[in-house]
Amino acid sequence: MLLLQSNRGRKRKGARIKAQMENRKRAIQRKLEEKNKPPKKWVPPNLRIEKSNIGVTSRRYNEDLLLDLPPDDVYHCEGFKQIAYSLAEAIKFHQETHHPTMYNEPNAVVDAFVELNLRTKKKTKFLSAFTGMLMMPHEFDFKQSRRLVVICKKPEDQEKALNLGASIVGSNDVIKQLKSKNLTSIDFDHILCHSDMLIELAEVRGILKEHFPNKLKGNYGTDIEALMKKFTNSIEYKCVRDDFEPDFGTISVPFGRLNCKEEHLLENLVAVLQKIEGHQPKDAPGEFITRVLIKSKPSSEEFRIRHWDLLENYEDPYAVESENDSNEEMNELRQ
Template sequence: MLLPASLRTLACRPLSTSAPLAAARKGTRERKKAKIVKKEEVKTEWVPQSVRRAQLLSLQPRANRRFDRERLPEPIDDVYVRNWFRWREHAVEEAVAMHRQTHHPTVFNQPEALMFVTAELDMQLDKKTRYADPVRRVVSLPHPFEYRPPREVAVFCQSAELRQLAESRGVAVVGGTELIKQFQSGAMAADQFDYFVGHPELAQELLPIRGLLRRRFPSIKDGTLTTELEATIDRFRHGLELSSERDERQLDFAQVVAPVGRLHMPAEHVAANVAALVADLASARPRGHTRPFVTRLTSWCHPAPERLDLQLRPLLEEAAQA
């Protein structure tokens, strides 16, 4: 006897009796949902490849930038591998002659090129955890040369005689209390000038504009508050600016790069400028620093790649005796 199609499908289906037995216990699903913690996607900013490469290089160890001359032997021949032997030190006059050869019209054809000097400084104080502040100075060279236009200097003085003296040295802005009021009212902007020189007779009157001038405020420590206006004006208008650049990864190392003359100048004049620069840097040695402040001196002229070591010890001894 054949059954209807609807009954045949029901008869073929197996009966499930395990559903009540396999049911989860009460609260299982809630506990599993509570364990699931959604991870928040942190969006990272895009970093350029050049910045990423610089970050990777900063993590790599770096060799000591200070050259230890004493660990290398003296060369026994005129031709030697420079990295294996102690470098020869030249007198300034000899270095000028060697730079003139490379900048001869038949070579680089720059007979009037600027001659630069790089001075390495020891910035670590006697206490190993402390370092000297950056060096910022202006030095008067005994033999000036054309390098850059004169700087803008404002002079604060009261008497008519001092004002006439300042104007004779090429200062465009000279004044007393009326000039101070112009800075206070905003009629005169401090950004128009590179340096400010003042006479001690206006020391009290200058205090209201101390916040406007900030680091350029005339002070005895910087040599900008003085009675010798003529020499001070010439130094800050035509002098050579010295600024040290510290290595952020080697805090005890810093260097000063400055021009000392041109190759067509007499070699004696260039040597006198180098001696004045070294003497000024040696006098900038801070308190708590008993070792030599200037550790190495090299000269170079663009575009020649060579760098010549200069004899530093005689210059330091001359500066100590002066």
């Protein structure tokens, strides 16, 4: 019996060899192109843009991208430059909207929303997110819930701490709980320590890490009552670094209520801005605080203020612009 194999559709041997040679030529060409490609520019990880962030608009305020203020009294604010008010004017605007006939919140909390330039001396390095605490020059009715662990030897100090609102109080027994990890950072916000217990507490320094007491935080000392009052009455703030722009950060800090005295609000705000400015690294380029907005819930309105009038070594951007414009006009006239 004779079996015949069909070769229908099969290329001839010469055509197959020719196709193989073409494929080799193309492979050699691709290798040459890859070899002659310019080297990829290395970009630091903190400056790399993820594909998911492409198309995300900047949250930073940039007057160069905005229109000058129109001559009209009433206009849609979006797309135009913001007017910079004094603090007194911003507070007055909020008092009007919070009047009993409108929001009916005449003693609402006033917040300062502060925008920051997080650049450092190195172009590819930026200031990390930070936190801080501040005792206001003029206290106002505002409480932030904090779970405090107090470590001290004397029974009278332990009693004072409990009476002032400490969550956990003790001495070596608390240190043992920290060492065995029965007590962790999930269970508290801050640790306050009497100076005579610092040596014993040093055994768990590696476990506590950033929670370990230090002079900068001011969470250790000889007066437990003063420490408790400081950490229960002070205002805590946190810098949030932008995910898309690592050199841009924001902080929101309450500094008073709408029914507080105007001078008290001003002194509190100056204290807040000075405290925040202290976080700027030495030799960092540019001004640290770039914009300050005054907000007050439940209103969604926000008013930009002239923060450069409240801080030293800050220039009025509009005065600099007008000076440059006048210099240009003088040069044109001379020509």
